[in-house]
Amino acid sequence: MTKDTSNQMWGGRFAAGPDAIMEAINASIGFDQRMAAQDIAGSRAHAAMLAKAGILTDSDAEAIREGLLTVLSEIDSGTFRFSTALEDIHMNVEARLKELIGAPAGRLHTGRSRNDQVATDFKLWVRDQIDAAMSGLEALIRALLVQAEAGADWVMPGFTHLQTAQPVTWGHHMMAYVEMFGRDKSRFEDARRRMNECPLGAAALAGTSFPIDRHMTAEALGFDGPAANSLDAVSDRDFALEFLAAASICAMHLSRFAEELVIWSSAQFRFVTLSDRFSTGSSIMPQKKNPDAAELIRAKIGRIFGANVALMTVMKGLPLAYSKDMQEDKEQVFDAADNLMLALAAMEGMVGDMSANRDSLEAAAGSGFSTATDLADWLVRALNMPFREAHHVTGTLVAMAEARGCDLPDLTLDDMQGVHGAITKEVFGVLGVHNSVASRLSYGGTAPERVREQVTRWQEKLA
Numbered sequence: 001m002t003k004d005t006s007n008q009m010w011g012g013r014f015a016a017g018p019d020a021i022m023e024a025i026n027a028s029i030g031f032d033q034r035m036a037a038q039d040i041a042g043s044r045a046h047a048a049m050l051a052k053a054g055i056l057t058d059s060d061a062e063a064i065r066e067g068l069l070t071v072l073s074e075i076d077s078g079t080f081r082f083s084t085a086l087e088d089i090h091m092n093v094e095a096r097l098k099e100l101i102g103a104p105a106g107r108l109h110t111g112r113s114r115n116d117q118v119a120t121d122f123k124l125w126v127r128d129q130i131d132a133a134m135s136g137l138e139a140l141i142r143a144l145l146v147q148a149e150a151g152a153d154w155v156m157p158g159f160t161h162l163q164t165a166q167p168v169t170w171g172h173h174m175m176a177y178v179e180m181f182g183r184d185k186s187r188f189e190d191a192r193r194r195m196n197e198c199p200l201g202a203a204a205l206a207g208t209s210f211p212i213d214r215h216m217t218a219e220a221l222g223f224d225g226p227a228a229n230s231l232d233a234v235s236d237r238d239f240a241l242e243f244l245a246a247a248s249i250c251a252m253h254l255s256r257f258a259e260e261l262v263i264w265s266s267a268q269f270r271f272v273t274l275s276d277r278f279s280t281g282s283s284i285m286p287q288k289k290n291p292d293a294a295e296l297i298r299a300k301i302g303r304i305f306g307a308n309v310a311l312m313t314v315m316k317g318l319p320l321a322y323s324k325d326m327q328e329d330k331e332q333v334f335d336a337a338d339n340l341m342l343a344l345a346a347m348e349g350m351v352g353d354m355s356a357n358r359d360s361l362e363a364a365a366g367s368g369f370s371t372a373t374d375l376a377d378w379l380v381r382a383l384n385m386p387f388r389e390a391h392h393v394t395g396t397l398v399a400m401a402e403a404r405g406c407d408l409p410d411l412t413l414d415d416m417q418g419v420h421g422a423i424t425k426e427v428f429g430v431l432g433v434h435n436s437v438a439s440r441l442s443y444g445g446t447a448p449e450r451v452r453e454q455v456t457r458w459q460e461k462l463a
């Protein structure tokens with residue numbers, strides 16, 4: 001190989017170009033071209049700052065600005081030719097700029113390095129994804145609020161251990177997910193606030209001897225200010241890890257909800273009907289309507305949490321400052337972000353379309369002795385019985401009903417009095433599922449009134 005084949009960006013000290021395998025392992029252009037818009041925005045801010053600081057002439061800065069806009073339009077229109085030999089998006093853009101405007105392109109890299117450049121580009125990219133996740137979550141929350149409002153007083157079984165526990169309302173169950181997705185949204189908000197410091201101008205690792213204005217570039221790129229330590233600025237990937245951590249928790253919530261939808265849409269439960277738009281059929285069993293979207297959402301946590309573990313593992317043990325290991329950050333984050341956005345959109349669509357089967361919910365709500373706790377509470381209130389004793393008396397009545405194959409409200413007053421003589425007919429007032437949920441008026445409880453208050457609180461919060 002001759003010197004001509006060495007890299008045009010950094011090949012000065014190299015006599016030979018890279019081995020094909022070296023080029024293959026080294027290049028990131030296959031994936032980091034997704035950051036082209038961010039890379040060009042960063043370069044435009046940098047060039048404008050260099051001109052303002054008197055480091056570039058205005059005419060060079062203007063040539064760079066126009067050239068970068070041309071590069072961006074070539075990339076947007078798909079005519080740009082990406083080159084693996086040029087390694088990454090930063091050098092691909094700069095090389096094309098040089099073809100377009102000549103010598104001034106070589107001055108763009110003054111006072112910066114690919115290390116601060118890639119940290120800036122990636123941060124801008126992740127910041128956009130955080131914004132997208134927040135709006136996806138907001139849309140999902142809105143869809144849940146519609147469900148909750150419509151079914152604020154529909155009764156259904158509440159479960160613990162997936163065994164019937166106490167009746168709850170459909171609205172209450174929907175609002176539980178509103179709380180979870182609301183926390184997810186606030187985690188993204190929080191991560192965004194903390195990450196919003198600009199690495200640009202940290203240069204390779206130590207800062208630069210040029211009189212740059214890092215506050216100016218930070219402001220131009222929508223950051224709150226420049227990152228305060230140049231070593232940290234080029235070696236920090238916390239922002240990507242926080243995004244992945246928040247995404248993982250969110251995907252875990254989506255997975256739990258998806259699991260419920262899979263169970264609820266089965267013939268054995270029939271709690272909900274999913275729309276045809278979000279279901280698929282079987283190629284062999286004509287009767288089937290499968291909740292594939294829910295199942296895939298349930299599974300997405302695998303790759304999203306996988307990305308979180310992968311990047312944490314890449315970063316572990318890296319000495320300051322930049323190491324090429326950090327190039328392994330992007331694909332994981334891209335994949336996690338793509339799949340999180342898809343899962344959020346699919347869940348929003350499913351929730352918007354799904355119809356709750358009110359009758360099945362109500363029938364299931366009354367089965368499985370779901371009002372046994374109401375009976376025990378009544379014994380405490382009406383007969384001043386200690387709760388432990390009331391628990392025992394109720395257990396005896398449950399066993400009696402179970403032996404007869406009936407539910408608690410089907411027992412007669414005589415049956416009840418046979419177990420405890422002081423029980424009166426008023427007890428039947430608490431054995432109905434509607435009475436049960438209506439009585440749970442404690443703050444955060446399942447009573448329809450409380451659910452409606454929470455729906456209103458969230459509607460106002462999002463307004």
Ligand code: ARG
Nearest residue numbers: 028032088114115118326327
């Ligand atoms: N493609 C590289 C990355 O993604 C850009 C930074 C390269 N810096 C360097 N000193 N080689 O991390």
